[in-house]
Amino acid sequence: MRITERAIKGIFDVELDPAADHRGWLIKPFDARPFAAAGLTAEWRQVIVQFTEHKNTLKGLHHQAEPFLEAKLIAPIEGRCFWVSVDLRHESPTFGQWGGAVLDADKRNSLYVSRGFAHGCLTLSDHVNLLICADNDYSPDHGVSIAWNDPTFAIDWPLLADTEVVMKAEHRDAPPFAAVRGKLGL
Numbered sequence: 001m002r003i004t005e006r007a008i009k010g011i012f013d014v015e016l017d018p019a020a021d022h023r024g025w026l027i028k029p030f031d032a033r034p035f036a037a038a039g040l041t042a043e044w045r046q047v048i049v050q051f052t053e054h055k056n057t058l059k060g061l062h063h064q065a066e067p068f069l070e071a072k073l074i075a076p077i078e079g080r081c082f083w084v085s086v087d088l089r090h091e092s093p094t095f096g097q098w099g100g101a102v103l104d105a106d107k108r109n110s111l112y113v114s115r116g117f118a119h120g121c122l123t124l125s126d127h128v129n130l131l132i133c134a135d136n137d138y139s140p141d142h143g144v145s146i147a148w149n150d151p152t153f154a155i156d157w158p159l160l161a162d163t164e165v166v167m168k169a170e171h172r173d174a175p176p177f178a179a180v181r182g183k184l185g186l
């Protein structure tokens, strides 16, 4: 397992080495010791399996405000997606910057993101299964949707040109960052 922090501190690429034999293979999306060696000591409160049926489905941006900030581990189990994390840590030198990763079940690469980021996801294939761990409880009262195409962030989504974008209304009609940053204390 190799864990590499990006220039945006708090975003870590995680590469996994499968243990394979004639029966199949085994991977460990989370392993406490190598994560702790990289300084990552989150204790998971939620383990989520998220299935998305169609490619070009866009979810987010989603953020939970204090005191329900979440660190997240996102591991692809099936299919491919583009995962985006936006730095909303007030004191961060990279505040407002985003990091994206193509998470590919065939490559078994995953992402660990510290507390204080908003998240979004665009599926690049049909049948995308993600394992998502979060180190805090879900709190609908603290959940905030932010426009996926907010010009403040200018996320370069790799939307598929030949396919309709699937979104739920809450995300499609989400307010701009400027309208919610007060609620987030930013």
Ligand SMILES: Cc1cn([C@H]2C[C@H](O)[C@@H](COP(=O)(O)OP(=O)(O)O[C@H]3O[C@H](C)C(=O)[C@H](O)[C@H]3O)O2)c(=O)[nH]c1=O
Pocket (backbone or CB within 6 Å): 046, 048, 050, 059, 060, 061, 062, 119, 120, 121, 132, 134, 138
């Ligand atoms: C996000 C979340 C949701 N839920 C419950 C609430 C609803 O009953 C149900 C579906 O929630 P929602 O439609 O808000 O979830 P998504 O829009 O698919 O959010 C997903 O995509 C975006 C990009 C993410 O950052 C989330 O972590 C990820 O799960 O799961 C929970 O119990 N825990 C959670 O952490």
